[in-house]
Amino acid sequence: MAKKTHSSLKKSTSEAMVYSSDPTTLLSRIRSQDIVIGVVGLGYVGLPLAVEFAMKGIRTIGIDIDNRKISALQQGHNYIQDISSENVAQCIANKTLSATTDFSVCGECDVIYICVPTPFTPNKEPDISHIVHSTEEVAKYLRDGHIVILKSTTFPGTTTKYVQPILERMGKKAGKDYYLAFSPERIDPGNTTWHTGNTPIVVGGVSASCTALSVAVNELIIDKVIAVSTPEVAEMEKLLENIFRSVNIALVNELAQLCDRIGVNIWEVVEAASTKPFGFMPFFPGPGIGGHCILIDPYYLSWMAREVDFVTNFITLAAEVNESMPFYVRSMIEREIARQPVTMEKAKILLLGMAFKRDVDDLRHSPALKVAELLLEDGMKNVSYYDPYIPETEIHGKKVKSEKKLTPQMLEKFDIAVITTDHTSFDYEMIVKHSKVVIDTRNACKKVKGAKKKVRLLGEGKK
Ligand SMILES: NC(=O)c1ccc[n+]([C@@H]2O[C@H](COP(=O)([O-])OP(=O)(O)OC[C@H]3O[C@@H](n4cnc5c(N)ncnc54)[C@H](O)[C@@H]3O)[C@@H](O)[C@H]2O)c1
CATH class of the missing domain: 3.40.50.720 (NAD(P)-binding Rossmann-like Domain)
Known part of the structure; x- marks a missing residue:
């Protein structure tokens, strides 16, 4: 006792x-x-x-x-x-x-x-x-x-x-x-x-x-x-918080894809909309959502809603868009390979950031992991990653270790560097300077001078 x-x-x-x-x-x-x-x-x-x-x-x-x-x-x-x-x-x-x-x-x-x-x-x-x-x-x-x-x-x-x-x-x-x-x-x-x-x-x-x-x-x-x-109000308000994020991220992810087609930069659009002092909250596109919350929790509500013959359309639509983003990033990478004198099989791809979001060591449902899996499924043999927070992970059941250090020599080994997670510790100047091509899914290189020449930004609307 x-x-x-x-x-x-x-x-x-x-x-x-x-x-x-x-x-x-x-x-x-x-x-x-x-x-x-x-x-x-x-x-x-x-x-x-x-x-x-x-x-x-x-x-x-x-x-x-x-x-x-x-x-x-x-x-x-x-x-x-x-x-x-x-x-x-x-x-x-x-x-x-x-x-x-x-x-x-x-x-x-x-x-x-x-x-x-x-x-x-x-x-x-x-x-x-x-x-x-x-x-x-x-x-x-x-x-x-x-x-x-x-x-x-x-x-x-x-x-x-x-x-x-x-x-x-x-x-x-x-x-x-x-x-x-x-x-x-x-x-x-x-x-x-x-x-x-x-x-x-x-x-x-x-x-x-x-x-x-x-x-x-x-x-x-x-x-x-x-x-x-009641407990039900508390349970539901938590889901509302996370569904709110999921739906708004999905909206901007969808608009990013549209912007890519019509030649408008979504990042500039969001920045401009953010100047409205009321009634607008900025959300940013990316390679998809991950973690233990925003990806999973909406499904809890849509499952429960079915019990009362209710279809949660917003949740389903948001999930569809957000979960399509790693596939969209894969298509960006494959388009870039097609522009280079290298085959899919031989292309050396470096994913920068494996954690599901900036500055965390949490890998759960990370979109970067999904991108890596999709590239391997398409027959790529040389997919590596660097993430100071994730020294080792498993991709399709195979143990993979992070590159040891982010250095000019390491970057120069790869045909394409893909910024999947925008950790603040990354030296983006160095990444742009020493990579052949950078695919930036987070707008992490926005302050790097001369980035336009080498960087393909998700949602930048370049024709
Ligand atoms: N991680 C976040 O940022 C976050 C934020 C808000 C809410 N949540 C919610 O909080 C909950 C916990 O999330 P987390 O991220 O801390 O998970 P976690 O996996 O980091 O931790 C959960 C812990 O519970 C332990 N555990 C599992 N089954 C157990 C059992 N039967 N008895 C005792 N311990 C057990 C696990 O070993 C683990 O250590 C989830 O419902 C999650 O959705 C998480």
Whole structure:
């Protein structure tokens, strides 16, 4: 049983801890930080969250099924780029943060955040098995006064139709014995302005007390917490955020292709439209979308909508355009090969950037990876990449290593360099100067003098 004794906890005659589920008592314990936080799933979302609580001096226990992550943390090692390694080492050393694969520690925790992946199946249907499995583990240790907060992005109804019934198998009731809410994550890896503490967050509980207690917990580490009426509103607003991005990126990706045909530069168009001080927000074209969110999440809603005979046309159309972009980039590359005295088989292609977006080490569903796969499928034998964040990857089941260093000599070996991810550490002057031809899918060379001669820009409208 729990080692830590809280002022509000009573010991029964059997010496077992008796936890209060009284919301007023819980609220006062939250406000005085007399609680233990549990975080299930220590990835891009879970570990920063756990470290944020631990850095406040609140005892925090991280739980994950990945032994490598747990042993790294136990040794004080950080594996998430966005958080400070010193903070992780410090929290582990002073024991505010601990990590384990053993779910029985849930009994010791007062709050349990669930931050596990929500991928899709090969047919692009939601796979909430990680939520289900982790909830089943939490349910084994569910006790009075527990506050469970689901953070994984998912379709409306997951909290009440999937998580709640699992937690209540042993008869406990949300809002009475324990508390349950959905509070979506907004972390944006690589964003140096907006981080966990200063990004407002939304919370929707299954009852008023579930919401109030979950808001209070989040307020310990987040400046602004917005309560909504139900978990479904919170689930849906997260999907709206991501679908909003997906649809707008798709729009500009489609217009980029049109601009290529009619000889208008889409980048100049977006820049010009951005001068409107209201009613316009710039989005930029690119080689496609990736990561664990914007590509996947819209499919969660379109799958759910089918259950009520509803077709989410915007989502489907946006997915169609965004997922066609790596194919469009492939056609740009193949057109360029056709202009050079080299065959497809012998052409040496260098992809610059393999991560799904700038300055991150996240490869999940990266459009660059898709471009590499498509080139290999077309019979190209010499496709290489350079990405300081991704030293090694697998393309079509084959291990491939990044080129070691971005140097003039390395660039000169290739027939075409393709900027697939616009990492800020890339020296674009050098890339343009020492490459034979550059295909720029991100407008990364816009400030390089003389770039026009060598650079083929996606959506530049060159006839
Ligand atoms: N990465 C982001 O930028 C981001 C932003 C907002 C929301 N989200 C959402 O947050 C959720 C988590 O995403 P992430 O990027 O942190 O994923 P991740 O893959 O980086 O981390 C998830 C962690 O959960 C662990 N895990 C899987 N199954 C488990 C189980 N049954 N029990 C315990 N641990 C388990 C994994 O080992 C992994 O360490 C997803 O729903 C995602 O859509 C992610």
